[in-house]
Amino acid sequence: xxxxxxxxxxxxxxxxxxSSTKRKVVVPGEVIVEGEDFLPGEGTRREGAKIIAGKFGLxxxxxxxVRLIAIFGAFIPxxxxxxxxxxxxxxxxxxxxxxxxxxxxxxPIEESPRFINRNEMDQYLAIGDVISAKIWTVKGKGIDxxxxxxxxxxxxxxxxxxxxxxxxxxxxxxxGSMVNLIKExxxxxxxxxxxxxxxxxxxxxxxxxKARNAVTLVAEKVHVNGLTEKVEHWFAENE
Amino acid sequence: xxxxxxxxxxxxxxxxxxKMTAKVGVVPNADGSAxxxxxxxxxxxxxxxxxxxxxxxLQNPSTGILRCVYDLLSFSVYDRKRPGPSRRxxxxxxxxxxxxxxxxxxxxxxxxxxxxxxxxxxADAGTRTAGINAASMxxxxxxxxxxxxxxxxxxxxxxxxxxxxLTKEEEDFKEGEGATDFAIAKLATCDEFSLLQMDGKxxxxxxxxxxxxxxxxxxxxYEVQKKALKDVVESxxxxxx
Numbered sequence: 001x002x003x004x005x006x007x008x009x010x011x012x013x014x015x016x017x018x019s020s021t022k023r024k025v026v027v028p029g030e031v032i033v034e035g036e037d038f039l040p041g042e043g044t045r046r047e048g049a050k051i052i053a054g055k056f057g058l059x060x061x062x063x064x065x066v067r068l069i070a071i072f073g074a075f076i077p078x079x080x081x082x083x084x085x086x087x088x089x090x091x092x093x094x095x096x097x098x099x100x101x102x103x104x105x106x107x108p109i110e111e112s113p114r115f116i117n118r119n120e121m122d123q124y125l126a127i128g129d130v131i132s133a134k135i136w137t138v139k140g141k142g143i144d145x146x147x148x149x150x151x152x153x154x155x156x157x158x159x160x161x162x163x164x165x166x167x168x169x170x171x172x173x174x175x176g177s178m179v180n181l182i183k184e185x186x187x188x189x190x191x192x193x194x195x196x197x198x199x200x201x202x203x204x205x206x207x208x209x210k211a212r213n214a215v216t217l218v219a220e221k222v223h224v225n226g227l228t229e230k231v232e233h234w235f236a237e238n239e
Numbered sequence: 240x241x242x243x244x245x246x247x248x249x250x251x252x253x254x255x256x257x258k259m260t261a262k263v264g265v266v267p268n269a270d271g272s273a274x275x276x277x278x279x280x281x282x283x284x285x286x287x288x289x290x291x292x293x294x295x296x297l298q299n300p301s302t303g304i305l306r307c308v309y310d311l312l313s314f315s316v317y318d319r320k321r322p323g324p325s326r327r328x329x330x331x332x333x334x335x336x337x338x339x340x341x342x343x344x345x346x347x348x349x350x351x352x353x354x355x356x357x358x359x360x361x362a363d364a365g366t367r368t369a370g371i372n373a374a375s376m377x378x379x380x381x382x383x384x385x386x387x388x389x390x391x392x393x394x395x396x397x398x399x400x401x402x403x404x405l406t407k408e409e410e411d412f413k414e415g416e417g418a419t420d421f422a423i424a425k426l427a428t429c430d431e432f433s434l435l436q437m438d439g440k441x442x443x444x445x446x447x448x449x450x451x452x453x454x455x456x457x458x459x460x461y462e463v464q465k466k467a468l469k470d471v472v473e474s475x476x477x478x479x480x
Binding site: 027043056070073166223 | 270271288289290300342347349351380381382383385386387388429464468469472
């Protein structure tokens with residue numbers, strides 16, 4: 001399938017659907033819980049006995065670990081993330097790709113799955129082409145991408161749009177459950193990049209629009225419990 | 240503090256702030272945005288980034304930087320403000336940046352910039368403090384890692400009385416010792432001040448009273464900011480029920 005799910009984010013999702021966990025909205029600097037028993041997880045810090053939020057988002061207590069799930073904010077590239085980008089320039093050694101992040105990203109010619117003649121690079125990927133690629137390294141000056149991997153490569157036809165990047169894990173769902181549900185209901189091909197760009201290609205315009213609306217709905221209602229059922233309900237209503 | 244009842248033209252008590260309103264998410268295009276107002280002073284702030292910093296020589300490979308712009312809109316004051324940067328707005332942009340910097344944690348974003356733009360829609364004194372309050376909410380809304388929110392308030396002294404949140408009318412007070420204006424920004428949950436500015440004259444012992452007053456009033460502001468931020472998420476939740 002075209003969909004690659006980042007393992008780290010998958011792990012996050014596994015816990016967040018668990019009904020035994022408690023969630024609340026916190027602002028930076030707010031005390032989430034007090035007590036020596038708790039462990040500060042991602043996005044939180046410990047000060048004495050207090051666990052303090054380091055960001056605005058949803059604080060979640062999963063057993064002893066307190067974690068903060070960001071629901072706003074730009075994409076922070078990590079190694080292994082699958083992203084959707086647009087080719088913005090061609091250099092002698094590869095392609096410059098716009099993935100909507102703070103640093104430049106570069107796709108070296110060696111990282112394409114087959115041999116490409118340096119003189120005919122634009123026949124493989126031209127300026128403006130949309131690709132799904134994996135982040136190979138994140139260095140101070142920039143990001144290196146690769147196209148070697150399952151489901152990576154040029155995305156032909158279809159269209160792309162943006163959702164808030166911190167909500168991508170929810171759009172994908174646990175082990176891809178949410179995106180698979182939308183695919184199944186609309187018959188569209190969907191790829192969700194960790195940078196918040198979503199690519200949709202479907203059998204008809206109507207199906208594509210429906211898929212887009214469903215993805216947007218999920219991204220908006222990211223903090224609602226039992227979202228999968230609600231989306232199923234939404235599909236039933238908009239038959 | 241003085242026991243005799245102080246008469247303010249709008250009937251407020253000495254340590255009473257004007258009516259505050261705050262709203263988060265007022266600029267849909269921005270990564271984070273907020274509006275904050277003290278009575279007739281209205282400020283909006285929008286945050287973009289972290290994004291690539293140009294010109295490149297400003298880039299810092301060890302941390303991200305915060306770039307603040309503050310300005311009055313032309314129609315925000317009685318006499319039209321000539322648009323564009325001025326000596327005053329440049330200075331306030333700088334101090335706003337300094338007031339916010341201790342609260343944000345940009346180590347994770349080397350070579351990048353976070354742009355904070357603050358515009359005053361309507362001015363009735365205390366614009367920089369309203370701007371800082373709005374900007375701190377907008378930064379949080381943009382998902383920037385932060386140690387704390389920043390609360391800011393203008394305190395002051397008219398004649399011999401200490402008062403909170405001066406209006407333009409009070410700032411122009413001429414009788415007796417005249418008016419003194421103290422702009423203060425404080426990190427909400429810890430005991431750190433990030434901005435202290437003064438315009439006018441004041442007795443050193445009164446400065447201590449001022450800082451005490453700042454702590455109390457900042458608590459009120461913090462509650463307003465917190466509520467506005469939580470509302471933006473929770474309003475959706477309610478809707479769904």
